[in-house]
Amino acid sequence: MPGPKPLLLELSDHERRVLRGWLRKQSASQALVLRSRIVLACAEGLSNAQVADDLGVSRETVRKWRSRFVADRVEGLVDRPRAGAPRKITDEQVEALVARTLGQSPPAGDSHWSTRSMAGAAGMSQSAVSRIWRAFGLKPHIVETWKLSTDPQFVTKVRDVVGIYLAPPENALVLAVDEKSQIQALDRTQPVLPMAPTVPAKMTHDYVRHGTTSLFAALDIASGSVIAQHYRRHRHQEFLRFLKVIDAAVPQHLELHLVLDNYATHKTEPVKKWLLRHPRFHLHFTPTSASWLNLVERWFAELTCRKLRRSAHRSVTELERDIRGWTNEWNTNPRPFVWTKTADDILDTLAAYCTRINDSGH
Secondary structure (H helix, E strand, O other), X not given: OOOOOOOOOOOOHHHHHHHHHHHHOOOOOHHHHHHHHHHHHHHOOOOHHHHHHHHOOOHHHHHHHHHHHHHHHHHHHOOOOOOOOOOOOOHHHHHHHHHHHHHOOOHHHOOOOOHHHHHHHHOOOHHHXXXXXXXXXXXXXXXXXXXXXXXXXXXXXXXXXXXXXXXXXXXXXXXXXXXXXXXXXEEEOOOOEOOEOOEOOEOOOOEEEEEEEEEEEEEEOXXXXXXXXXXXXXXXXXXXXXHHHHHHHOOOOOEEEEEEOOOHHHOOHHHHHHHXXXXXXXXXXXXXXXXXXXXXXXXXXXXHHHHHOOOOOOOHHHHHHHHHHHHHHHHHOOOOOOXXXXXXXXXXXXXXXXXXOOOOOO
């Protein structure tokens, strides 16, 4: 037997625009999108059975949302608030807790608030404090380090370095150059225990030192390949030797633009005299205390996380051989680190941050 005749459903122009807008809205829930499709299909005069087959849902689902729309129109498609216990914490209490977290020191001389100490001070449960902190992104137990450069030429140097990243000169190679000094050859006092199901790898916290080495590296910002060389010392003599390695490795017809930090070995008289004799080298210095501008630091982070942090070496020679092998493997499939922020973006962000700090001096 045929079912009951479906309710007549007609849409106004406004309702049709709203429903189609929900279909295009990326943040709309899948449930709301499906309900909009059902109503739009029903408005075309299709039966419940046809709509159910086309959209892959049950007839009862189509019948439910057709009826809900006829009764309540667009508002009927939105989920209604569910019944539950009334709120026990008012907006004023939440505001007071957030203000106390941001503006007051905890009792008993503690360095930061904990959920336990805040719960006692605010007269709430620890779980309530934890929920409020999560909602507002407050993490009193975490401290991040930062430092703003006091270089008087900060703005000029930022524009220079970022400009050469975003618009490299033609017929030139841009290299981010730096040294990772005092890399220690460390050996664990006991063997590393391998990872097992539900159990991470384990290593002893103590270690034996077997000496140090310094790694000089030049990152090609265009290709991501790296020129690297180990030296046991970290002086201007070693930096000069590394400049000669770069000079020999890069074709002579290319100009060389090197991004460097302000380390003293980069500015000694022997280095300056050598650069005068090799005019294709052009140096661009990052501001003081702004090594984050040097892209090779990002490559050093990869080296540390993927190779050094969990390695064990019984000699400096073994350490250097291991790093050299990892670097060679990197260069077989190099991946450049793409700089995206403009100098204006960086300076605007720092300016906005400084305005939030009393007596920042910037």
